[in-house]
Each structure stands twice: as C-alpha cells, then as structure tokens.
Amino acid sequence: LGATVELLAAHGYDGISYEAVADAAGVHKTSIYRWWPTKPDLVLDAMLTRAEAVIEMPDSGRLHADLLVFLREVADNVTSPLGRAVLLATARAGSDTPETEAVRRRFWEARFERAAERLARARDAGELPAGTDPMLLLELCVSPLHFRALISGQPIDDAFLHETLAALGVTPRARRVRSRR
C-alpha cells in the first residue's frame, strides 16, 4: 500500500501497475493480485490507509473558526501532488464494479466522518439549524475546493474559504438558533 501511494504521487493513476508496485514493494505481483484483484481496489485501499485520507476538524467551540481550519486542511490536501493524484485516481474509476463503489463509499465516509461528528455536536448545541445534515454541509463546503483544485484551476485563498462559508450561512458570529435550556 505504501508503494502504491508513492507511485500514485510520483506518476499518477496511469503510473500504477501491478508490476511497478511489486517491484517497489519487493514482492511478487501474484501476491498483490491475491489481496487486491483489481487496480481500483488496490489504489483506493492505498488512498484510504496511507494518504492521510482522514481530515480532522478541531473542536474549539467556535464553529466558524474550526470550519476554516478544516477547509484549509482540505485545501492543502487537494492542492498537494499526493492529494491531487489520489483524487484524480478516484475520478478516473469511471466504470466501477460494485466492489470499487463500496470502497469509494467507505473512502468518502471515512474521510469526513470525524468532521461530521463535530458538526453534529455543533448542531445539537444550537450553533447550526436543527435540521442540518452534517455530511451534506461538509460536502457543500468541500466541493468548491475540489472544483477549483481539480477542475477549474482557480486559486483557493482564505477569502474564497470565507465566501464559501458565508454563502452556506456559517459566519464568524456563532449562530445560536435555539438555546439548549
């Protein structure tokens, strides 16, 4: 898995072959086939376990500040060579087997699971509207960063992160929409 991630970062998805991974890892390629029967299986498992896939969100009690920290980490990840390669590797898996889809679903759940828990606490504390879906809010605020990093190529600066959060109704002033007691 380490060899796969290194090759992914250095050469992108197209640079990954069972031969290259076997060479880099010092094993025979049949050993790799045994555990990861397809290239998407291998790549996604490597992403999940080795590419700092999980992005954390602090819990300072100030939601806007914590989301900014989180978004800056997402931005660093999606603009880094490794992060970019990993995401393009996911993007390339266009014709997916059910197995690959399951792996990808696990990847995205794992990636933002901790942050979603943080947002759920914020919602339960009244910092977000009661009906907020944490995963949806995360998806809507990370999507523009992925769009810029991978598709449109526009820069991602702090002003953009602030604008994105503001458009989603998250502002520096804590929004206590209802008191807990």
Add this chain to the structure above:
Amino acid sequence: LGATVELLAAHGYDGISYEAVADAAGVHKTSIYRWWPTKPDLVLDAMLTRAEAVIEMPDSGRLHADLLVFLREVADNVTSPLGRAVLLATARAGSDTPETEAVRRRFWEARFERAAERLARARDAGELPAGTDPMLLLELCVSPLHFRALISGQPIDDAFLHETLAALGVTPRARRVRSRR
C-alpha cells in the same frame, strides 16, 4: 475540433493523440500542430467550441425554478460520457502552460457567462441579496454536482439539487430582499 471531441467522448483524454485526430479528420498532423501546438490547447479548444460547453439558464422570472432547470442541465452534462470526458480532460491538465491556463479560464467564463448575466438581473431585481456575486453563486451550486459526478460518485437527484439551493439560501419562495422602488 469535431474529431477531437469525438475521440474524447469515445476514449477519454488518454485516447487523444495528434495521430488519431489527424486520421479521424483526414488531415496531416502537422496541420494540427500549426494551430494547436499542445494537446491541452487542442482539447480545450474542442471543448469550448464543440461540446455544448455553454450552459444556459432560462429567465422565467422565477429564480428558484430557473436555477433548477440550469442545475439539471449541468447534472445531465457532467454525468454524460462526453461531459464527463471533457471535464476529466480539463482535470488532467495538471501542469499548465500560461496558454493552457488562459484557455481554461476562457472555457469556464464562457460556460456560465449567460447564467451569470441572468443571476445579475435577478440580483438587480432584488431576488438575491444586493452583494451577491453571480459567478461565485454559480460556482458554489455547480461544484457539488461536479464533486458527485467526477469524484465521490454519489447520485445526483432532484432532492440533492433542492438541498444544494436551499443551503445557498435560494428557496422556491422569491426572496425579495429589497424593493426596487
């Protein structure tokens, strides 16, 4: 350009070579090099002129309904084989020359220019807050569709379009934040 788009749709970015385009178009490849000195130049110009790149937004006077029509067209585009191939082709151009960057910038401006004009009118009519940046609002509402279609692989249904618009403050009830007279 037509041959390039056809090859792009059939085989993706990796399937595009000057040889293949020259064969399909019935010209010599030096003729192609003369006009498009690099592959990104060729692919992006083809995208811009031949791949139904420009996505229109109707102007019924009901902003939420018009944005839904627009987002459905974006969703159809990004989930179609051609649209997907075109966007992955853009995404692949990781190491860009200034020329390529300029082409890409033109592509994204042209793609949503008409829709941005529609939103500017909505803003001037008071249907959107006075400070709304039309291009930013469009970017924030199309990004989650690109994220799902190209990266996370989750389905894009009407419920998701509604949720996205609602999170960005666009609801079926016209938001007249200020009267014009």
